[in-house]
Amino acid sequence: MLKIKNLQANIEDKEILKGINLEINPGEVHAIMGPNGSGKSTLSSVIAGKEEYTMTGGEILFEGEDLSELDPEERAHKGIFLSFQYPVEIPGVSVTNFMKASLNAHRKAQGLEDMPAKDMLKMIRDKSELLEIDRKFLSRSLNQGFSGGEKKRNEIFQMAMLNPKLAILDETDSGLDIDALKVVANGVNKLRSEDNAVLLITHYQRLLDYIVPDFVHVMVDGKIVKSGNKELAYELEERGYDWVKQEKSV
Amino acid sequence: MKLETCPLGRKLDTHKMELKDKLVSSFMAFEEAFDVDTDIHQLRSDAIKEFETLGFPSKKDEAWKYTSLNSVLKHDYSVFPNKEDAIDYKDIKKYLIHDIDSYKLIFIDGIYSSHLSQTTHDKIDVCLMSSALSKSKYKPIIENYFNKIVPKNSGLNALNTAFSKEGAFIHIHDNKSADMPIQIINFSTGNESALLVQPRNLIVVGENSQVQIIERHQSLTDHPVFTNSVTEVFAEKRAIVDYYKIQNDRDSASLIDNTFIEQKDESYCFMHTFSFGGKLTRNNLNFYQKGERSESTLKGITIIEGKQHVDHNTLVHHTSPNCESHQDYKGIFADNSVGVFNGRVLVDRDAQKINAFQSNNNILMDDKATINSKPQLEIFADDVKCSHGCTIGQLDEESLFYMRSRGIPLKEARALLMYAFANNVMESVKIPEIKKRITHQIALKLGVKLGFDL
Ligand SMILES: Nc1ncnc2c1ncn2[C@@H]1O[C@H](COP(=O)(O)OP(=O)(O)O)[C@@H](O)[C@H]1O
Numbered sequence A: 001m002l003k004i005k006n007l008q009a010n011i012e013d014k015e016i017l018k019g020i021n022l023e024i025n026p027g028e029v030h031a032i033m034g035p036n037g038s039g040k041s042t043l044s045s046v047i048a049g050k051e052e053y054t055m056t057g058g059e060i061l062f063e064g065e066d067l068s069e070l071d072p073e074e075r076a077h078k079g080i081f082l083s084f085q086y087p088v089e090i091p092g093v094s095v096t097n098f099m100k101a102s103l104n105a106h107r108k109a110q111g112l113e114d115m116p117a118k119d120m121l122k123m124i125r126d127k128s129e130l131l132e133i134d135r136k137f138l139s140r141s142l143n144q145g146f147s148g149g150e151k152k153r154n155e156i157f158q159m160a161m162l163n164p165k166l167a168i169l170d171e172t173d174s175g176l177d178i179d180a181l182k183v184v185a186n187g188v189n190k191l192r193s194e195d196n197a198v199l200l201i202t203h204y205q206r207l208l209d210y211i212v213p214d215f216v217h218v219m220v221d222g223k224i225v226k227s228g229n230k231e232l233a234y235e236l237e238e239r240g241y242d243w244v245k246q247e248k249s250v
Numbered sequence B: 001m002k003l004e005t006c007p008l009g010r011k012l013d014t015h016k017m018e019l020k021d022k023l024v025s026s027f028m029a030f031e032e033a034f035d036v037d038t039d040i041h042q043l044r045s046d047a048i049k050e051f052e053t054l055g056f057p058s059k060k061d062e063a064w065k066y067t068s069l070n071s072v073l074k075h076d077y078s079v080f081p082n083k084e085d086a087i088d089y090k091d092i093k094k095y096l097i098h099d100i101d102s103y104k105l106i107f108i109d110g111i112y113s114s115h116l117s118q119t120t121h122d123k124i125d126v127c128l129m130s131s132a133l134s135k136s137k138y139k140p141i142i143e144n145y146f147n148k149i150v151p152k153n154s155g156l157n158a159l160n161t162a163f164s165k166e167g168a169f170i171h172i173h174d175n176k177s178a179d180m181p182i183q184i185i186n187f188s189t190g191n192e193s194a195l196l197v198q199p200r201n202l203i204v205v206g207e208n209s210q211v212q213i214i215e216r217h218q219s220l221t222d223h224p225v226f227t228n229s230v231t232e233v234f235a236e237k238r239a240i241v242d243y244y245k246i247q248n249d250r251d252s253a254s255l256i257d258n259t260f261i262e263q264k265d266e267s268y269c270f271m272h273t274f275s276f277g278g279k280l281t282r283n284n285l286n287f288y289q290k291g292e293r294s295e296s297t298l299k300g301i302t303i304i305e306g307k308q309h310v311d312h313n314t315l316v317h318h319t320s321p322n323c324e325s326h327q328d329y330k331g332i333f334a335d336n337s338v339g340v341f342n343g344r345v346l347v348d349r350d351a352q353k354i355n356a357f358q359s360n361n362n363i364l365m366d367d368k369a370t371i372n373s374k375p376q377l378e379i380f381a382d383d384v385k386c387s388h389g390c391t392i393g394q395l396d397e398e399s400l401f402y403m404r405s406r407g408i409p410l411k412e413a414r415a416l417l418m419y420a421f422a423n424n425v426m427e428s429v430k431i432p433e434i435k436k437r438i439t440h441q442i443a444l445k446l447g448v449k450l451g452f453d454l
């Protein structure tokens, strides 16, 4: 589904991604862990098409298609979803209206008419219940004045609405208490199927208790330095990242 | 040939002088039609003298520093249109808020159109300035209110007063309310190659009375039109005035709107100004609070492009204690368009316990668009809460990326952000049809379908 080969990316002439290789197949859950500043958010932004970053080498293929020439919205239409580490506040646009604009934009790209208002409302109701989101919430301005946890929950609500093929969750667990974490994990697990894949970016192993990864990768200084199964996450939790770094330099 | 060698500045000044001379000499012909033995005659004669002395404003005047009238004054405007033009309702329907019941005062090239209008004398007077100025039953009102709050130091105001003849006359008697909104619409047909129109409106809202007013100036062809209108509004004790100005004219039409509002105790006045088009638009909007516990709200949305120019020049003068004023102007400027916001708040020494808020936020869509924003707070009382803020920015890149990552294309994402930016001004619009119409206009202006019902 997603094939990243020797990906290198810069921001303002600063080299951040230094040759990433990653392959994600349908049905798989991958986790990327790594210290702050190692380039995890950069990788997710580059996959989603953020224009501030310049790809200086390598390629990103999604279902065999080169993504590098596509706009962020085109990548979204193809089924890539990024849950932001820091979701943006948009005053003046309600959660509901934003969701309608988003979903109808996806439908338009597929040559479909706008979703009938009744169906839209039902879907919004169902998915917000799944994420245990209060109805009052839906008429508030998007992310404005939301707590950290509310913002993350709202990201997963949007993911549930859009049903993407590849969901990239950038530190969706940070800022969540254990109950909220379970709700969010449940939302993600509901989405999982043979055709969908998830890329989890996290600092902590605890999320991986609820969304169990097939593969764990360790990212240090713009490179994936080690890959393994979910046992690797426990090892990292216990021993920190230093041993991986040392192993790498040996 | 000689003209060609003149420096540009002098050539334009010549145009200004020519127009001024023409207006002054037209005045005599204008006055011949009236009885010279009246008070109003004296007012007009004094006003033309004042205009002769003051002339048109120039960029040397502090209040006109960022708005030049040169390009407007270069045309050879007709002052008296030749004939009344018959227009069908179907041709102008779209310029009205037609899906509500309303009184209508419709003027075509400055001349009242009875067949398009709907007036009343039942409990309230919604009729014509020409009859108010000539009929004896209106004499007391005219004597009490006409030309009483129009600032004296302006050539444009004087010019309007000198030629004051037609416009809206609205009198809501004490303890009465207008049962439906009143639309005042001035059309210009382009029958003249260039036309100067000077509507003169007087609106008196008695104690405990209410009125809603919608005003628009609309040109129907691409011939140059220059409108210099003066409106006086008096809100007596506990009166409520809810006023909407819709400015979405062609690029050949320029408007100088001079509106002066006096408020007595516990009156509430709301002014919403939607400026979406026109060559040059200048809004001189002055509020004079002359009674305790009164409130003034001034809000505006400006969305312009090309070479359009919109200048909001506001004044709120607090003379009494325990009052409030709220100003909130939003502007979105594309291409080479120019915005000016000059918001003056004046609090007299005796006007204690005043809350005066002002904010002016702008988005520049292009490098070539400009906004000049200047708040002026002059506060002579000590127990006063005043705030003002002004921002000028571009659309936030991170917000755009966020929206695009959710599948919303760049153009729609920008539109949605701009819509959201302007949206809070719409919250205080009390006529749902206006809200719907303006929201639709905004979407049209921004060139998008927003993907949801607004
Ligand atoms: N917009 C930016 N401008 C400059 N440097 C940036 C920018 N975004 C990220 N970086 C740098 O790139 C590196 C990787 O950042 P990031 O991808 O956010 O790491 P992580 O998500 O793993 O914590 C860091 O050194 C960070 O300072």
Ligand SMILES: [Mg+2]
Pocket: A040, A041, A042, A085, A171
């Ligand atoms: Mg990060």
